[in-house]
Amino acid sequence: MIELQNAAMSYGGGELLSQMSLRLQPGSFHFLTGPSGAGKTTFLKLCYGELLPSGGHVSLFGRDVFRMDRDEIARTRQRIGVVHQDCQFLDHLSLAENVALPLTVAGKPVNSAELMELLGWVGLKRHADALPPQLSGGERQRAALARAVIMSPEVILADEPTGNVDWEMSQRLLALLIELNRMGKSVVIATHDLNLIRAAKAQVSARVLRIANQRLHLAGADL
Amino acid sequence: MIRLIEFLSFEKTGAGRVVPPTGFTARLTLFTAAAMAFLAVFALALSMATGRLADRWSEALARSATIRISAPAEQMETQLAAVLNVLSTTPGIASYRALELSEMEALLGPWFGPDLPVDALPLPRLVEVVETDDGVDAEGLRLRLSTEAPGAVFDDHTRWRRPLVEAAERLRSLGLLSLLLIGGATAGMITLAAQAALAANGQVIRVLRLVGAQDRFIARAFVRRFTARGFWGAMLGTLLGIFAVLALPEADDAGGFLTGLGFAGAGWLWPLIVPPLAALVAYVATRFAALRMLRRIA
Structure with missing residues (x-):
């Protein structure tokens, strides 16, 4: 689905990441960890075509990103759900409209019953008509997750999804992501929260990727 | 729609x-x-x-012209006849007509009042000329008029028509x-x-x-x-x-x-x-x- 071959990324001179190889299998569950500034976010951006590698190859669903035009990358985003740490919304639209936005931009009809079901799943049914600025950090994270999965993507990439929320809320978000994984979706969560990884390992067979010294390592099973 | x-x-x-x-x-x-x-x-x-x-200006003015005859009173009729004769044999002229004294009076009325003694004044005679669509050879006509009727002046209005039309077109x-x-x-x-x-x-x-x-x-x-x-x-x-x-x-x-x-x-x-x-x-x-x-x- 997402494949990196010796991919490298450098920003103005210095190389941030190099010789990364990974093949993301359907239904897998990965954590991505590493110190702050190691390049976790950059790695995820390579995985959804926001950035192009400065060396090596990245292919999304069998297509080399260098051969994809802007529209093709846009269409690929409909198959990859992304949740950012500081999730952004269209602040003038209601929460429900924001969650349904991927359908709107793809020109697909919005089934309001399914939409409400999805909002119920992330526990935001009550806030369907609220505007995003009125929501708390945890509610925004859950809304972003709902928006990321509404197109029923094959892969979900989450960048520090629990960065701004308390432990209880992070457990709830993790439970949602594990549930998605059980439905067959690949999940990649970038986090530096080892407790979260330990909590997940109890429920799902997760593998841990670690970025250190500009390289991507597969960490041992034990933590 | x-x-x-x-x-x-x-x-x-x-x-x-x-x-x-x-x-x-x-x-x-x-x-x-x-x-x-x-x-x-x-x-x-x-x-x-x-x-x-x-x-409108080019349309209305292009095909009308005037011949003005200024001559001593005793030559007036002969020159007029000569002019009419020349016009009748010039190609490109649709019609022509000498203006009557009463018409002259009407033309001058607004400036000099209704009691103007037209007969007593040495007024030039005017001949109204309407050209065909092809127009008339103005230079040729002037040349012939100058030999046949030296007192006749052909005025085809181009002199003041052209700047007006040009201004309008501009x-x-x-x-x-x-x-x-x-x-x-x-x-x-x-x-x-x-x-x-x-x-x-x-x-x-x-x-x-x-x-x-x-x-x-x-x-x-x-x-x-x-x-x-x-x-x-x-x-x-x-x-x-x-x-x-x-x-x-x-x-x-x-x-x-x-x-x-x-x-x-x-x-x-x-x-x-x-x-x-x-x-x-x-x-x-x-x-x-x-x-x-x-x-x-x-």
């Missing part, structure tokens, strides 16, 4: 809503489009009125140039407004990109909005312009150039192309600005 109106309507659902409403800029774009359309209607009225004027081109400038200025202003809107909505564009929106979709959200504003603003301005032209004082029979400003007959349909044209200009300008900007970012 319905799809066009749908495209131009301010959308309350779907794609049009993804860009946040901006009351002040929206009103400014509407106002600009309206003002430009108002000016365009006047420029159009000016070029059409001057166009008609130029046509005014028409100025009106058309103004229309082009108004179109260009509208395109420029709408591009600026669209660019400001795109720059102010960086977050909207980032979010849309993130959830998989293609450039076409993002551009359309902006293009649609500005096209609608351009169209409805221009519609308002055009209607106001038409009312303003209608409210001008009625043109008198002389067809004075100032009072004749306006449209005639089917010409009234011309201002109606202003709103669609403004919409087209807005569409092209915004689309160009949006796609160029989107390629630069994200």
